[in-house]
Amino acid sequence: MSDGLIQYEVKKKIATITMDRPKKYNALIPTMIIDLCDALERARQDHGVRAIVLRGAGGNFCAGDDLHPEERFKYGDPDLHTRMKTGYPRLVVEIMNLRKPVVAMVEGYAVGAGFDIALACDFRMASKGARLASIYVKRGMGGGCAYLLPRYVGMGKATEMLLLGDFIDIDEAQRLTLVTKVYADTELEAKTYEFAAKLAKGPTAAIGAIKNARNQGLGCDPVKGIEHQILCNVELMFHKDAREGPRAFLEKREPNFTAEWIDLQYDTFVPYDVSKK
Numbered sequence: 001m002s003d004g005l006i007q008y009e010v011k012k013k014i015a016t017i018t019m020d021r022p023k024k025y026n027a028l029i030p031t032m033i034i035d036l037c038d039a040l041e042r043a044r045q046d047h048g049v050r051a052i053v054l055r056g057a058g059g060n061f062c063a064g065d066d067l068h069p070e071e072r073f074k075y076g077d078p079d080l081h082t083r084m085k086t087g088y089p090r091l092v093v094e095i096m097n098l099r100k101p102v103v104a105m106v107e108g109y110a111v112g113a114g115f116d117i118a119l120a121c122d123f124r125m126a127s128k129g130a131r132l133a134s135i136y137v138k139r140g141m142g143g144g145c146a147y148l149l150p151r152y153v154g155m156g157k158a159t160e161m162l163l164l165g166d167f168i169d170i171d172e173a174q175r176l177t178l179v180t181k182v183y184a185d186t187e188l189e190a191k192t193y194e195f196a197a198k199l200a201k202g203p204t205a206a207i208g209a210i211k212n213a214r215n216q217g218l219g220c221d222p223v224k225g226i227e228h229q230i231l232c233n234v235e236l237m238f239h240k241d242a243r244e245g246p247r248a249f250l251e252k253r254e255p256n257f258t259a260e261w262i263d264l265q266y267d268t269f270v271p272y273d274v275s276k277k
Helices: 030-045 078-097 113-120 149-164 170-175 188-200 204-217 222-238 241-250
Strands: 006-011 014-019 051-056 102-106 109-111 123-127 131-133 181-183
Touching: 006 030, 014 030, 014 188, 030 078, 051 188, 078 113, 078 204, 102 113, 102 188, 109 113, 113 131, 123 170, 123 188, 170 181, 181 188, 204 222, 204 241, 222 241
Parallel strands: 014 051, 051 102, 102 123, 109 131, 123 181
Antiparallel strands: 006 014
């Protein structure tokens, strides 16, 4: 990464993307946003990556945008300014559109843009000490979290959170499904990677197709939504996992998903013979 503030590592089919600016609670500056997008693209292109963990260094997830003038208004380069304006929406969209499962490991502060990034992930594993807020209004700013938050908590609660900008405690966050699981601070890392490892063993192509159908359905009428749902399965006809899953079920064993395409030139589909059981 360009300035070392975003770290990227792959182990056991899990890519870890770390926001590494701990002295600033991982507050975002323009180059970090651009580098986060690049890291997500790297994970997308690597077929050996089956799940992604997004985390922050030093005990905090992300404290949002860096509000210090020397960082916030460091836009002397017109090209950087343009990339910044498009970079943050691109980041949230790329997390949502990444056709692999993305797990946010949320500890400490996840506020403002950091909260929005966490919401874009598929799962949020949180520590009991995590602090969440759509804090924009308290800084005289707005707009952030306004797309995703109502989809999690409904219009009424989202309006309260957006217009007041108050922190919510972790018990309420779990009740509102803003976090997936809550663990003690000492357990969070191990539990997060245990969960990511389970996802990495799953049918990656199916997960990606389901995410795509979900995203397409967010802004369309019911008929179109159902069409996307059906096309999800049509797309998977050319993946080995779509054959392995039913066979494993009929053979009463755990499936071995590989995320491999079928080689149509050599593959001949032989239906599973249930009479053998």
